[in-house]
Amino acid sequence: MHRFLLVLVCGLAFAQEDPALEKRVHDLSSELRCLVCQNQTLADSSAPLAVDLRNQVREQLKGGKSERDVIDFLVARYGDFVLYRPPLKASTVLLWTGPFILLAFGLLFLVLRIRRKAPPAPELSAADRERAAKLLE
Amino acid sequence: MKLAWTLGIFVALVVLLAVGLRLDPREVPSPLIGKPAPAFELPLLAAPDKTFSQKDMLGKVWVLNVWASWCAPCLVEHPQITRLAASGVAPVVGLNYKDLREDALPWLARNGNPFVATVYDSAGRIAIDYGVYGVPETYVIDRKGVIRYKRIGPVTPEILKEKIEPLLRELNA
Numbered sequence: 001m002h003r004f005l006l007v008l009v010c011g012l013a014f015a016q017e018d019p020a021l022e023k024r025v026h027d028l029s030s031e032l033r034c035l036v037c038q039n040q041t042l043a044d045s046s047a048p049l050a051v052d053l054r055n056q057v058r059e060q061l062k063g064g065k066s067e068r069d070v071i072d073f074l075v076a077r078y079g080d081f082v083l084y085r086p087p088l089k090a091s092t093v094l095l096w097t098g099p100f101i102l103l104a105f106g107l108l109f110l111v112l113r114i115r116r117k118a119p120p121a122p123e124l125s126a127a128d129r130e131r132a133a134k135l136l137e
Numbered sequence: 138m139k140l141a142w143t144l145g146i147f148v149a150l151v152v153l154l155a156v157g158l159r160l161d162p163r164e165v166p167s168p169l170i171g172k173p174a175p176a177f178e179l180p181l182l183a184a185p186d187k188t189f190s191q192k193d194m195l196g197k198v199w200v201l202n203v204w205a206s207w208c209a210p211c212l213v214e215h216p217q218i219t220r221l222a223a224s225g226v227a228p229v230v231g232l233n234y235k236d237l238r239e240d241a242l243p244w245l246a247r248n249g250n251p252f253v254a255t256v257y258d259s260a261g262r263i264a265i266d267y268g269v270y271g272v273p274e275t276y277v278i279d280r281k282g283v284i285r286y287k288r289i290g291p292v293t294p295e296i297l298k299e300k301i302e303p304l305l306r307e308l309n310a
Contacts (some may be wrong), residue, residue: 035270035271036270036271048235048261049261049270052260052261052262052265053265056265075168076168077168077169077265077266077267077268078168078268078270079166079167079168079268080168081166
């Protein structure tokens, strides 16, 4: 029991060692995708690889590297796929512009639809006007 | 007119799904293709006091296979790796990933050892440099030490026949 408590206290002490660093690690790994369970962030995942990569992130930030450096390190190995916010380039153009293209199509469809639904008001002949005027009296 | 529209949308959806559902979302294009194989200097699995480096393979076309004894698909692909090694097209180097010697060595004894050498990456640190995220993974590396192909997941007989062997022959030519 004592040993268990000791381990627990040590563990807590270790985790609390540098809250600022831990926050940076957490913030950065929330931006990164875990490649094993692809819809989880590196921060959320408990896959062994995610743990290893989080340790890498911590080690590198502790070693004085910037967030940018760590991101470059991971992208060089795993590709843009690790980023939850992929950069805009030739291969990701569709990803970034796709929703707007769909929106434009939707608007176009809507405009055409509305126009077709509203036929031009029929011209009234002089006789029709007279009839209408009579009815309204 | 309305029927044509409905049919058009239906066909478009079928095509989209037919293509989309066949893609493997786990297969992420590796940025390492065309780049030099990351450097390593790791102890051998069978001889902890000896080390092996990717430099030892310079001048040869070779295959790097990342495996572990705890990895079921590795066992599934093992006959393919064995066949590749036995064909003599290229030497295969094993990288034992996050494993224990007492598990990995009996695994090789049990299933056959096709590797010219197996390096022991117990922490999985070198595997990170190789962008490994799921064992098994297999790399084809050319004479200059440049990665030419990467397979994520088990090597199937089709992949061996249609991708890896033709590439090895081409690189060896």
